[in-house]
Amino acid sequence: MSHLHIPDGVIDPIWLILGYILTGLVIFICINKIRKRNEEGKMALLGVMGAVMLLAMSVPLGFIPFHINLTALSGIILGPNYGFLAAFIVNLILAFLGHGGITVVGLNTLIVGSEALFGWLFYNILKRFLTRRTSAGISALIAIIISGLLVICVISITNLEPEMVFHLHEGHSLSDNLHQHSNSIYAFALTVSPIILLGGAIEALITSLIVSYIRKVKPDILK
Amino acid sequence: MNEIVRVSGIRHVFPDGTNVGIKGIDFSAEQGEKIAILGHNGSGKSTLLNTILGIITPLEGEISVFGVNPSREYSKIWHKIGVVFQNVDEQIIGPTVWDDIAFSMRNYGYKEDQINDAVENILMEIGIYHLKDKIPHYLSGGEKKKIALAGALVMKPQLLLLDEPLDGLDPQSKTYILNLLINKNQEFKMTIIFTTHDYSTAHYIADTIYTLEGGKINIKR
Amino acid sequence: MEIAFFDNLAVNGKSFLHNASTLSKFIFTAIIINCVIISRGINELIFIAVLQSVLIIAIRLPIKRIFMAAFNPMFFSLVFAVTKYPPFGYDSLLVLLKTFSAVLSVLILISATPFTELFSLLGHFLPSIITDALFVTYRSIFILIQQLDNHLTIMKIRGGFNGGFINSIKNFSSLLGLVIIRSIDLSERMYHILKIRGYKGKIYSGKSFLVFNKQDIVSYILAVGTIMAVILL
Numbered sequence: 001m002s003h004l005h006i007p008d009g010v011i012d013p014i015w016l017i018l019g020y021i022l023t024g025l026v027i028f029i030c031i032n033k034i035r036k037r038n039e040e041g042k043m044a045l046l047g048v049m050g051a052v053m054l055l056a057m058s059v060p061l062g063f064i065p066f067h068i069n070l071t072a073l074s075g076i077i078l079g080p081n082y083g084f085l086a087a088f089i090v091n092l093i094l095a096f097l098g099h100g101g102i103t104v105v106g107l108n109t110l111i112v113g114s115e116a117l118f119g120w121l122f123y124n125i126l127k128r129f130l131t132r133r134t135s136a137g138i139s140a141l142i143a144i145i146i147s148g149l150l151v152i153c154v155i156s157i158t159n160l161e162p163e164m165v166f167h168l169h170e171g172h173s174l175s176d177n178l179h180q181h182s183n184s185i186y187a188f189a190l191t192v193s194p195i196i197l198l199g200g201a202i203e204a205l206i207t208s209l210i211v212s213y214i215r216k217v218k219p220d221i222l223k
Numbered sequence: 224m225n226e227i228v229r230v231s232g233i234r235h236v237f238p239d240g241t242n243v244g245i246k247g248i249d250f251s252a253e254q255g256e257k258i259a260i261l262g263h264n265g266s267g268k269s270t271l272l273n274t275i276l277g278i279i280t281p282l283e284g285e286i287s288v289f290g291v292n293p294s295r296e297y298s299k300i301w302h303k304i305g306v307v308f309q310n311v312d313e314q315i316i317g318p319t320v321w322d323d324i325a326f327s328m329r330n331y332g333y334k335e336d337q338i339n340d341a342v343e344n345i346l347m348e349i350g351i352y353h354l355k356d357k358i359p360h361y362l363s364g365g366e367k368k369k370i371a372l373a374g375a376l377v378m379k380p381q382l383l384l385l386d387e388p389l390d391g392l393d394p395q396s397k398t399y400i401l402n403l404l405i406n407k408n409q410e411f412k413m414t415i416i417f418t419t420h421d422y423s424t425a426h427y428i429a430d431t432i433y434t435l436e437g438g439k440i441n442i443k444r
Numbered sequence: 445m446e447i448a449f450f451d452n453l454a455v456n457g458k459s460f461l462h463n464a465s466t467l468s469k470f471i472f473t474a475i476i477i478n479c480v481i482i483s484r485g486i487n488e489l490i491f492i493a494v495l496q497s498v499l500i501i502a503i504r505l506p507i508k509r510i511f512m513a514a515f516n517p518m519f520f521s522l523v524f525a526v527t528k529y530p531p532f533g534y535d536s537l538l539v540l541l542k543t544f545s546a547v548l549s550v551l552i553l554i555s556a557t558p559f560t561e562l563f564s565l566l567g568h569f570l571p572s573i574i575t576d577a578l579f580v581t582y583r584s585i586f587i588l589i590q591q592l593d594n595h596l597t598i599m600k601i602r603g604g605f606n607g608g609f610i611n612s613i614k615n616f617s618s619l620l621g622l623v624i625i626r627s628i629d630l631s632e633r634m635y636h637i638l639k640i641r642g643y644k645g646k647i648y649s650g651k652s653f654l655v656f657n658k659q660d661i662v663s664y665i666l667a668v669g670t671i672m673a674v675i676l677l
Binding site: 276278297301302304306308310312313314315316317318319322325326327329330331358360361374 | 558560579580634636638639642647
């Protein structure tokens, strides 16, 4: 898997609510931009790309123990606004299937949505200097690494419980608590980083090959 | 009689470079007429229907539907048109059979009691009342075809466009649907244009049969 | 694909939970998940997991398959539990049990409620563009899944996944590229037909929001029982 969907029961409720509020805000901005640009006609494309992402995730790559999800590619095809909405739709459906908690849809959408945004952003910057195929691959890899870092950041921040800072137990100083916390986050980051990097590399390779195929068969999609 | 559709000498180039031209005589349909378009796969039947709908804007040629150019002024005519595409899976969108059949009426702002009456009637007429609460994609191909047809007929359209409407139906359902179309046509002077590659179907229902072959359109009857 | 499997269970099921209203099932699930989140002891979580297992059997769902589906998403929790509470102690077990029960809750929900009904309910809270896209996503999955299956079978028969890693990845990517191209064509056709059928930015569902029935009582009793257990245990 190139993605880590945070499940229920790992993050404190206050952060879950904040995640939903932030996601709601971003969705509001995206929809406003879509309306201002009269892009409502892409609704069906949004729905269908959501289906493609879910299907891509369901295909076991028999030869390697990973699955892909094409979020960066969706960002490239749909643009940042629809890309974020696609991330929300996919996360919501995945949450109903148990992949990522239903209470964590907000935070997971922010993480996966960032991948669509950065995928689109880096692709549009890089395509000025590189071929579209290479740009797509590199932008997918950067986007996945950023979203992976975001997962680590979210876990790091949201697990810094307030009691840990404000309610110090006898014999424990604030620095002891923070030291213990940073150790566990370090161990977490160390464990998930190879997964993110390997998954990201495979997804980047596949994204680049898909773009190459689309360029040959139906180039207007990437215009 | 009122002319509803006229198409002459259209040519369309698809994004992949495929060039589809329909030359020869003008294609026309008058109010209340039942027209069959016969042709093999890839002969341009669907292109012709999509041009009439305004989904495709031809590079060349003249086209008029209800007196307007459909690709430019589609919003003026779409509420008068019912359509059933070849792959009905792509057009059934409502969460349940009932919702899908009521889809257009709700969009065009009909009152809830009008919608209920109309949907109930068409479900009965087409013989799918028992499916009203079902989720469409779990139904058979033939049942989906009937749902799509019900969704088109419920609006009592002035023009009904059907792309291979009888594909996937058993012989009994075929006869039933053909007779239903004939009745509807007589009931409110609905113009029906349908594509098929089955001559006997065309012969059974159509007043006029056009043939499409090698980019040339001809009249057979 | 999992979505098709669970949707099938939901559509064809006949139990009291299948017949309960969508809103009640949603409330029931929300209560159980909240109980799971606020639980601070193994006993409460084991009680909830046992209750869920009994419910799965009572409403005749395939327990083995549902448990398998619930174990899959636990990878993240395992990594989290082991790294936060090394090596593996009481707290680690707590995290894993929480994830397991939370996943079971949503799996029970989708095994007893068709996705279309869930989306119709969510349509009352979400912007219409998202609800409509959810319906399109759902429909497209069932259209595209068939295509993808056929392509994958043909690819396997024609040796597309032989010839080494790079060749397999290349062929797999071409296959996905093809599916994407077909999907975009599909979305264009879908949008055209929506417009022809008068679509003005909302796919309506006739289902009313505040509907309750007799079958709901059992789910509320179970929810209250769970709350009591979490408080008392």
